[in-house]
Amino acid sequence: MVLIYSDNKKLTFELLSKGSELSKDLGKKSTAVIIGKSNDTLANEYIAYGADNVFVAETDVNSFKAEEYAEILEKVVKETSAETILIGSNKNGKELASRLAGKLDAGCIIGCTNIYLKDKKLTAERVVYSGNAIAVEQFNSKPGILTVSSKVFDPLKKDDKRKGDIVKKKIETEKSSSKVLKIQEAKTEGVNVEDAEIIVSCGRGFKSKGDIKLADELADVLKGKTIGCSRPIAADLKWMSEDHWIGLSGHKVKPKLYIATGISGQIQHIAGMRDSGVIVAINKDADALIFKSADYGIVGDLYEVLPKLAAAIKDKMG
Amino acid sequence: MNIIVCAKQVVDASEIKIDSSTNKPILEGISKKISDIDKNAMEEAIKIKDKHGGKITVVTVGSVDAKERIKELLAMGADEGILIPYPDKYDYHVVSTLLAEAIKKIGEYDIVLCGEASTDLFSGQIGPKVAGLLNIPQITYAQSVDAEKDKVVAERNMGEKSVTTESSYPVIITVTKEINEPRLPSLMEILGAANKPINDWSADSLVDGLEPKIETIDLKGISMERKNIVYKDSLDESIGKLVDNLAKEGVLG
Numbered sequence: 001m002v003l004i005y006s007d008n009k010k011l012t013f014e015l016l017s018k019g020s021e022l023s024k025d026l027g028k029k030s031t032a033v034i035i036g037k038s039n040d041t042l043a044n045e046y047i048a049y050g051a052d053n054v055f056v057a058e059t060d061v062n063s064f065k066a067e068e069y070a071e072i073l074e075k076v077v078k079e080t081s082a083e084t085i086l087i088g089s090n091k092n093g094k095e096l097a098s099r100l101a102g103k104l105d106a107g108c109i110i111g112c113t114n115i116y117l118k119d120k121k122l123t124a125e126r127v128v129y130s131g132n133a134i135a136v137e138q139f140n141s142k143p144g145i146l147t148v149s150s151k152v153f154d155p156l157k158k159d160d161k162r163k164g165d166i167v168k169k170k171i172e173t174e175k176s177s178s179k180v181l182k183i184q185e186a187k188t189e190g191v192n193v194e195d196a197e198i199i200v201s202c203g204r205g206f207k208s209k210g211d212i213k214l215a216d217e218l219a220d221v222l223k224g225k226t227i228g229c230s231r232p233i234a235a236d237l238k239w240m241s242e243d244h245w246i247g248l249s250g251h252k253v254k255p256k257l258y259i260a261t262g263i264s265g266q267i268q269h270i271a272g273m274r275d276s277g278v279i280v281a282i283n284k285d286a287d288a289l290i291f292k293s294a295d296y297g298i299v300g301d302l303y304e305v306l307p308k309l310a311a312a313i314k315d316k317m318g
Numbered sequence: 319m320n321i322i323v324c325a326k327q328v329v330d331a332s333e334i335k336i337d338s339s340t341n342k343p344i345l346e347g348i349s350k351k352i353s354d355i356d357k358n359a360m361e362e363a364i365k366i367k368d369k370h371g372g373k374i375t376v377v378t379v380g381s382v383d384a385k386e387r388i389k390e391l392l393a394m395g396a397d398e399g400i401l402i403p404y405p406d407k408y409d410y411h412v413v414s415t416l417l418a419e420a421i422k423k424i425g426e427y428d429i430v431l432c433g434e435a436s437t438d439l440f441s442g443q444i445g446p447k448v449a450g451l452l453n454i455p456q457i458t459y460a461q462s463v464d465a466e467k468d469k470v471v472a473e474r475n476m477g478e479k480s481v482t483t484e485s486s487y488p489v490i491i492t493v494t495k496e497i498n499e500p501r502l503p504s505l506m507e508i509l510g511a512a513n514k515p516i517n518d519w520s521a522d523s524l525v526d527g528l529e530p531k532i533e534t535i536d537l538k539g540i541s542m543e544r545k546n547i548v549y550k551d552s553l554d555e556s557i558g559k560l561v562d563n564l565a566k567e568g569v570l571g
Contacts, residue, residue, distance in 0.1 A: 067455055067456065095458045097443070099446040101450065102447040105451075128439045128440070129343055129439075130332070132540060137532050178483055178489070183479055183480075242477065257570070277569060295545040299548060299549075300556070308554065309561070
């Protein structure tokens with residue numbers, strides 16, 4: 001049995017695609033899990049996207065808490081004798097999968113970029129060492145827990161004719177002694193760097209928040225119009241909201257053109273942008289690490305380079 | 319307040335090169351350090367101790383040379399270190415089980431702190447997995463921590479939202495890099511750390527017959543091949559050449 005769970009619907013569709021492939025290879029069934037109130041519409045949608053069955057864990061717990069959700073999933077795993085557990089690798093999913101691994105004394109692989117059977121054993125790949133290597137890790141025990149981020153696998157085509165069973169069961173949980181006091185929406189500027197085609201990205205080379213407009217002006221000339229930034233700009237100085245942040249703990253991007261301005265090129269930043277098509281670096285320090293990760297570089301003061309570059313691109317594009 | 323900090327020794331990923339003949343990352347001969355975010359955990363532990371008093375114990379599962387790195391944490395302000403040398407075979411499961419068993423052996427503790435993930439493998443599973451093994455509450459991705467006498471309130475960075483969570487003790491907290499700026503110990507503190515104890519606890523003494531659940535069967539290097547053309551002409555000429563090349567590559571919109 002391959003069990004599939006995420007609190008994100010779209011991510012669950014993507015997991016179902018890999019889940020049904022794995023369950024076929026293993027000669028087993030795939031089961032999507034819903035935690036909370038019974039929801040036949042959602043259950044049928046999961047079936048249409050590839051689930052053989054849906055298990056609805058009915059509970060009074062109405063918001064996510066890793067302690068309680070891990071206990072619920074532990075009971076579902078035992079109930080269904082699942083041997084492979086796929087969990088969506090968002091922030092909730094990662095801490096849920098890890099805690100579940102502790103409770104089940106199971107192996108766990110976080111952030112898989114591929115999953116397959118090798119020598120009949122469940123095997124997964126994940127990126128390690130800040131993007132310098134891919135580790136191929138293989139389970140030698142059951143159950144195995146794996147998490148997968150969004151956009152790693154494509155969902156199957158929706159097929160409303162697919163049939164599957166929906167099992168509902170009330171699951172009791174112990175209340176966790178931790179409690180949520182407040183949830184605050186983070187300030188966002190509604191930017192989606194992950195889907196951007198062209199990104200102009202800013203780092204510590206900018207002296208003040210107002211100067212970011214130089215990057216804005218360059219982005220305006222380019223069709224992409226998306227501004228990204230490195231960690232200090234979003235996390236420390238808070239000149240931009242975190243939806244702009246590109247890096248290991250920020251967003252991972254792969255635009256066709258990435259222009260890094262005033263960014264030194266810390267490995268954590270490179271990990272977020274290394275899959276870009278063409279990388280351009282502008283930095284006044286000729287020894288900046290960023291040039292090692294760039295296709296084209298200009299050593300110069302961004303305050304001088306950016307306006308000239310914007311003008312030259314405007315000329316070129318007519 | 320008894321605080322335990324779980325810290326990992328890692329290779330400095332920024333120094334990793336790929337061996338082009340074997341396509342494997344070269345991990346030997348690279349400098350090692352305490353994983354950056356574990357130092358943030360250490361700093362937070364010191365702040366809590368400054369407020370409430372108590373003791374900070376650092377636990378590391380790692381190679382024998384990690385002792386040198388543990389000294390850095392003792393210099394920062396930890397009172398005692400424990401090194402559990404890696405058994406012959408280990409994985410996330412072995413490491414988290416050894417940490418959990420070591421924490422149980424230490425016995426009295428209020429807060430276990432660690433980084434949200436290590437900077438080498440960046441899995442982030444050790445903290446919540448240890449919490450699951452110990453069956454105690456977990457607060458992950460904390461960007462601020464306010465430890466009071468009988469409870470802790472932390473603000474968690476969940477990306478599009480921040481969640482303020484409260485827990486009683488004992489609790490495991492994993493912190494983000496943004497939570498603080500780890501201090502640099504003074505020379506006096508570095509010298510003073512030499513007198514603080516680092517105990518060796520063997521894996522066998524903590525748990526019998528511990529086996530990995532996962533085996534790393536291959537490690538493939540990802541080489542980052544870039545053109546690395548840096549223009550060295552006058553600024554106007556450089557920009558001209560850059561724009562010509564970008565147009566040729568077809569990436570200007």
